[in-house]
Amino acid sequence: MRKIGLVLLGIAAGLLILLPAFLYLLAFMDSSLQFGYTRFFKEVYFTIVPGIALVGAGFFFQEKLTATEKDRFVLKDYLWTALFVGSLLLYILVFIAGPDSIFNRMGNLIPPIDFLAPEWNAFLLWISFFVVLVSSIMLYRSVQRLRWDKNRSGALMIGLLLSVFFSLMMDRFPLMRNLESTFESEKYSLMRNPANSLHPPSGLRYCRAPYDDSGETVTTFAPNPEGVRDDIEIIGIATVTFEKIQGAWPLDFGVYANIVDNLAQAERSVTLFDISFQDDKGIHGGSACGVTIKCDPLEGKPMPGRQTDILAKAIASSPQKIVGDFPIEATDDMKSKVANYQARLDILNERERLRNIKGGQLARVWAKLPVPPVVPIAEAYDGMGFANILKSDSGVNSQVPLVSRIVNTERSQQPDYNPDRDDYFYPGIDLVLAVQYYGIDLLEDVEVDFLKGVITLKNIPEVKYRKFDLETMAEQELDIMAKPNASRQIVIPIDVFGRMNINFRGGRYCFRYREILEVADMSPEEAGANYKNKIALVAMYYATGAGTAQDMHLGPYGDMAGIEHHAHAINTILNQDFAYTAPAWVNLLILLGIGLLMGMYQPRVPTGMSFVLALAIAAVFTGITLFVSFDLFSFHHVFPTVLILQFVQLVAFIGFRALTEEENVKFIRTTFxxxxxxxxxxxxxxxxxxxxxxxxxxxxxxxxxxxxxxxxxxxxxxxxxxxxxxxxxxxxxxxxxxxxxxxxxxxxxxxxxxxxxxxxxxxxxxxxxxxxxxxxxxxxxxxxxxxxxxxxxxxxxxxxxxxxxxxxxxxxxxxxxxxxxxxxxxxxxxxxxxxxxxxxxxxxxxxxxxxxxxxxxxxxxxxxxxxxxxxxxxxxxxxxxxxxxxxxxxxxxxxxxxxxxx
CATH class of the missing domain: 3.30.70.1230 (Nucleotide cyclase, GGDEF domain)
Known part of the structure; x- marks a missing residue:
């Protein structure tokens, strides 16, 4: 053990010297490499390296640190027990700590170098784990000394240590987090992919693409699969659109104005433009007129209207609700490049800045600059929200941000600075659209609580509407709330980034679609009848035209149009069908439960039976995860990490049993x-x-x-x-x-x-x-x-x-x-x-x-x-x-x- 301890101390000393030297060399190299290494350095230098040194010291001085009395528990044993229990409790408390916990409010380990040093919670997690490791080894030595059952004690210790270790990996290492995130997406693809099934009465396949392999339009569709609302419809700018306009991109704003005018008779409709109208366009029919060149009308003819004014007028005069989106930038570089930026921002802050904020200081900041639409359109909208999608580290998008915090840098250094009041909290477009659909006030009836991790929509009116059900062939009267309650409230779960889990109930092409020029050419009466009581989403939709913004994002079902992510998010809110992420204590409890359960039975059964029982536990846990947690309750908890834990624990205990049996053989041969x-x-x-x-x-x-x-x-x-x-x-x-x-x-x-x-x-x-x-x-x-x-x-x-x-x-x-x-x-x-x-x-x-x-x-x-x-x-x-x-x-x-x- 002394040799192992000496090796570990040598490794710690080497890393202590080499890691800063390597960081210094990278300072003269590519900045992207330096950034990645800095993240690695923060996680290793002040946490793992001291932990390795701690374990090495424990091994090196083991003989002095452990008791020698073989017939009783002595003071050293009690001290190691107290250290083991104390460090394990500290680990658990830090691991399950909420955003307002003292462990998450302690800040950086070394404030002057916060870009290099980790936060206190990360430091405490790593160090408490290493103390648990060292103290458990010392306690196992006590077990050997006192002639207790080494197999049973060792198996429980292995189960506990591996459970804690894998919980730490899941919390601190992107690889494990990405693995969990990837499997969350795979569950949707495996369990909720209607495209793999047929609609029983009609025999038609669910969720078909609007065009077949030959490019022909598909006209016959199955009804929407269960859980996918049929009142959400996409008006898409698709490849066929570019064929019709012969590459004249971007579309003239007059096309969008026609859409607004045609939907004016669609009672109780809400239209979303997932189009960022950032630039002031010129004359309708000639986009350069009035912008880069001067255009005069023919003699006796009126001056043509500007595209921006035409669209703004159509939106302002529409009796239906029209909402639009805008991007939020991660830097403030765009501020000087946007015309009339302050006027746009003033409109946004007056009408869309959320007021009812609690625990705002806990919200993670991921954006710096909102870029609202041009002034005439911003003034005409009934609501605006950002449309950014925050992908996980795995690259698969299964969440959508509903709230974004932007720090008020002018107030943040003042002594009376209060993030709830002084920072800027903006709504995502999906939240804005839900607010408009329910007819509530964004500023008065929406409350965001980052401490509880919820957005509450309050005072939803009791509004009924009639709908013809194609399945029953009867008209139904429905409440605008999918699950009405006495409080008339909807509570949406979010994380500290303001993101809501998208509870996908279908895959690609599951929402009805019409091509944008087709809708623009409809008569107001036809459009009004088709879009009554509906939500129309105007956006890019699998367009492949040259120079277009593809707006595609990787989702659980592969590459999906960005508007489909929003459609599924809106579907989640309006159906009150939320997907929940297990809190940290649930994941830790699962890992500890599985690890200790295996630790209890492994020493009591042969190795072959241990494999069988592990497979049985894995099968039962998989069934519960897929068919109960996910399918019934849309609840995401740790899964692949548990299976990896089981495999590693099996291998570890087989190795431990082999070493123990070798020790027993040596004891028997020596003794007898x-x-x-x-x-x-x-x-x-x-x-x-x-x-x-x-x-x-x-x-x-x-x-x-x-x-x-x-x-x-x-x-x-x-x-x-x-x-x-x-x-x-x-x-x-x-x-x-x-x-x-x-x-x-x-x-x-x-x-x-x-x-x-x-x-x-x-x-x-x-x-x-x-x-x-x-x-x-x-x-x-x-x-x-x-x-x-x-x-x-x-x-x-x-x-x-x-x-x-x-x-x-x-x-x-x-x-x-x-x-x-x-x-x-x-x-x-x-x-x-x-x-x-x-x-x-x-x-x-x-x-x-x-x-x-x-x-x-x-x-x-x-x-x-x-x-x-x-x-x-x-x-x-x-x-x-x-x-x-x-x-x-x-x-x-x-x-x-x-x-x-x-």
């Missing part, structure tokens, strides 16, 4: 290979749970042997000779005990303590102990013969064997532990070894051992004795031989591949 047989070690490796680390009660047979007259022998030999003699004797006796599946407990000078029945189960442990004792005595006779031939004092031994219950397990102190046993059974076995001297026998067994082997051995009863520590007398026997002599060879591990019973 020197005093049990090889096959017992292999059995323990196959069933490591057979080893009770905390001690357990088992029935065993205990064996004691001791050398007779050892003091006399030691006096007759030199120290070297004595050691050589003992080693020769102990080696022979040890090999026999191990060969008969026994476990060497310890050597006590010349005495040996061993037992059968643990750690590996052996139901025939009493007989194995007896066979091993007889084999030892016979081997000793061979040793005695060799010693006599070498004039070495002859060793004789006594053996005592007892059978019964004993506590078996790892015992000892915090510094040294041994696998051993204790209890009355052990004490009696030791007493029996001493009794052999009194009765002059070689092997003495208790009645408890005899009862288990009496049909397989020859033994004679010696006495009924009361040994020290026992109140009841115990019957003892001399073990003399085996009924089946072949067992001496057949029960040896080295001669038999058959394991013991059990």
């Amino acid at each position: 290979s020197k005093f049990v047989s090889h096959d017992v070690v292999e059995e323990l490796l196959a069933n490591p749970e057979a080893i009770s680390l905390g001690g357990s009660k088992k029935e065993i047979s205990v064996f004691f042997s001791d050398v007779r007259g050892f003091t006399t022998i030691s006096e007759a030999l030199s120290p070297e000779g004595l050691v050589s003699l003992l080693n020769e004797y102990l080696s022979e006796m040890t090999e026999l005990i191990i060969d008969y599946r026994g476990t060497i407990d310890k050597y006590m000078g010349d005495a040996i303590m061993a037992f059968w029945g643990a750690p590996a189960r052996n139901d025939d442990h009493a007989y194995y102990a007896c066979v091993a004792a007889i084999a030892q005595y016979r081997a000793l006779q061979g040793l005695q013969k060799r010693w006599s031939e070498r004039n070495i004092p002859v060793i004789d031994i006594g053996i005592g064997i007892n059978t019964g219950l004993a506590v078996v397990g790892n015992m000892g102190s915090s510094r040294r532990m041994d696998y051993t046993l204790m209890g009355d059974t052990v004490n009696l076995g030791s007493r029996l070894e001493g009794i052999t001297k009194t009765y002059g026998v070689k092997i003495c067994i208790s009645e408890f051992t005899y009862e288990r082997v009496k049909d397989r051995v020859y033994a004679r009863e010696l006495d009924l004795v009361r040994v020290k520590g026992k109140l009841e007398p115990v019957r003892i026997y001399e073990l003399m031989g085996l009924v089946n002599e072949a067992d001496v060879e057949s029960l040896k591990v080295s001669h038999s591949a058959t394991p013991a019973k059990g």
Whole structure:
């Protein structure tokens, strides 16, 4: 661990030096590269680099930072637990913090270099994560030290850490955010693409393009799919338009004036011009007249009207509502290039600047300069709104901004500056159109609350209208509110950028379309009948003419006309069918829930079953995400990140399990290979749970042997000779005990303590102990013969064997532990070894051992004795031989591949 810590500290030190140096070099390079690197630098230098150093220091000083007591929880453990819990709580609080939270109001970490340093919330997220990581590793060491279940503790720790890590990635890294954003769009394409289905009664395909592959006009359409309003219709400037005008672009404003005049009889209609009338056009029929050249009328003829005036007059005289859009620029470069800019801005501020703002300081600023239409048209409009579309980092547009904040730079430095009052908040065109449709006052009845993340439309009048339903072939009376309520309010969810999620109920071509010149050529009576109670959207529509503004944006269904994005946004508002984005705490809860759930079951099931359960959880979660959260409630929460978490957690736990098992194998081999047989070690490796680390009660047979007259022998030999003699004797006796599946407990000078029945189960442990004792005595006779031939004092031994219950397990102190046993059974076995001297026998067994082997051995009863520590007398026997002599060879591990019973 110290080496890993040293490497991490080295990496942190290297990054600490290299990152600023690289930034300095980029200062002399391309500015776009410098900007991208600056964002990377902010995210890494003050957050990840200190975090790597923190983890490295934890690894390097681990031995000093962790406790060594193996039998209890000590102060260091409590401190690490407190640090773990505290840092995890801090992470959660920062992650789920709302826009008004202190964590989001703390500002920049180092204000003087706010362009290089991160904000406090980002810093706290990263550092708290790294503290959680370090403290969890230290706590896992405590788990190992205290001999708790390492697999279960480790699996939960892995689940928790990975859940926190992926939540951090989702919050801080664009790649993960883009992945979530992309899948949000894919859900619409997968679940709500009517173009893949047919209208049952007619058999016609939903959402067909207005022109077929040959360019011919399609005249027969299916009704709109469910959820797509049929009172929203696009009047489009399409490719066929440019064929008709033979490339004369831009269109004369008179065309738009004809549209306004023709729709004047369309009762309760609202017309949107998604056309930015930024330039003052010349004479109708000759756009250069009155602008770049002077045009005089023929003698006796009146002066032709200017295009701008004609359109403005048509809009002003129309009894129906006409609204238009304008762009908002991200810089103020256009200000000096726009004619009469201040007059245009004054009109915009007087009529469209939102007044009822709450929490305005929380609104993110993404624009600097509105560019309203020319003055005559701006004055004539019933409403104006910006038409900008803010795409996500993934490039797919699934949101539309309804409100934009522009900071009042003249007031922002004043002590009484109040963003709610002093900044400029402008409505998007979709919000303006909804306001006009409902007939409410934009300035009085619209309230924007960035703290709650909502726009409230209030005081919607109870207006009814009649509509003929093609499905039922009956006329219906409908409320202008799709879902009327007693408060007559509609609450629209927005984010801090003022964006609303577009709840697409269809794809491309799902809204009815008519070509603009076709509508311009209609009679007022025909147009009035077609557009009664409708919303007409005049805009570019899949036009491919040279020099035209394409106005195409990538949406969930591929490239879509910009006006279709607005149409779906208006459809969302008017249907009161909003799509909601899960708050941060819901996403974090999902990640933690999945991670901890997997952490709970992974150590309890085999690896194969772990895969099966993970797939089952993924399938259930996918079903809930698609068919419940999205399809029923239009609720977007974390999804692909969860699947990635599951995969990574599976791989991580398999690796962790492999390392743990390798550690267990090493522990078993180190602990038992020197005093049990090889096959017992292999059995323990196959069933490591057979080893009770905390001690357990088992029935065993205990064996004691001791050398007779050892003091006399030691006096007759030199120290070297004595050691050589003992080693020769102990080696022979040890090999026999191990060969008969026994476990060497310890050597006590010349005495040996061993037992059968643990750690590996052996139901025939009493007989194995007896066979091993007889084999030892016979081997000793061979040793005695060799010693006599070498004039070495002859060793004789006594053996005592007892059978019964004993506590078996790892015992000892915090510094040294041994696998051993204790209890009355052990004490009696030791007493029996001493009794052999009194009765002059070689092997003495208790009645408890005899009862288990009496049909397989020859033994004679010696006495009924009361040994020290026992109140009841115990019957003892001399073990003399085996009924089946072949067992001496057949029960040896080295001669038999058959394991013991059990």
